Amino acid sequence: MSIAFEVAANIPLFKDFDEPSLQKVAQQMTSRSFLSHDIVMRKGETADTLGFLLSGKLQVVDLSEEGREIGIHFIQPGAYFGELSVIDGQPRSASVISVKLSEVAFLPSNHARELIFHHPLIAKRLMTHFAQIVRAASNQRTLLSIPNAFQRVYAQLHTFVRDSKDGQVIEGLPKQHEIAIMVNTSRETVSRAIHTLMKLNIVEKQGAILIVKKPEQLKHAATVGVDEASSAKK
Numbered sequence: 001m002s003i004a005f006e007v008a009a010n011i012p013l014f015k016d017f018d019e020p021s022l023q024k025v026a027q028q029m030t031s032r033s034f035l036s037h038d039i040v041m042r043k044g045e046t047a048d049t050l051g052f053l054l055s056g057k058l059q060v061v062d063l064s065e066e067g068r069e070i071g072i073h074f075i076q077p078g079a080y081f082g083e084l085s086v087i088d089g090q091p092r093s094a095s096v097i098s099v100k101l102s103e104v105a106f107l108p109s110n111h112a113r114e115l116i117f118h119h120p121l122i123a124k125r126l127m128t129h130f131a132q133i134v135r136a137a138s139n140q141r142t143l144l145s146i147p148n149a150f151q152r153v154y155a156q157l158h159t160f161v162r163d164s165k166d167g168q169v170i171e172g173l174p175k176q177h178e179i180a181i182m183v184n185t186s187r188e189t190v191s192r193a194i195h196t197l198m199k200l201n202i203v204e205k206q207g208a209i210l211i212v213k214k215p216e217q218l219k220h221a222a223t224v225g226v227d228e229a230s231s232a233k234k
Contacts, residue, residue: 047085056102155222
């Protein structure tokens, strides 16, 4: 069953798209719900669709040489995914799993390619998106090269920090096992690292939000370790 025109109109990739083209796209797309931990796309599969997250949260994951699952990045509502394989026709390069109950819309690959190759607006947005992915992947590789697991956790937490009216915060903090996947360590290590930051009053937990009370110490901890970082500020 195709998705509603209003749903397609709210997808950022199609913002300012002409109405006849958008109506056609909506008729070509279908949607499906996924429970937490369901596989939305599997590495190695043939690329037959381009995905759009309508609600919920997804995570792109791959496997290390040792067979450990590594989280590459999260997918938030409004984002699309699977475009690389749609364009080059190669198998999926990573898997996508649902982090919580999610609604995903799918556009068949042939229709997606038609959009990309015949609509300059879509092509421009796709190239910008690719640039962001390359930059994010480069940053994540740098993070994973840090030998100390605690420092990798601190570095990952620092990427989540955002400015708010109350200072710097981490909102919507991923679950500990999700962070563990992203930095190639155990959930227990993530728990101990966050507890250490709280004990040193670098961060304070308020529900699902982490208040970053000492932003510079968090940043420094990702580079030199928390003991050295706390000593440097005394």
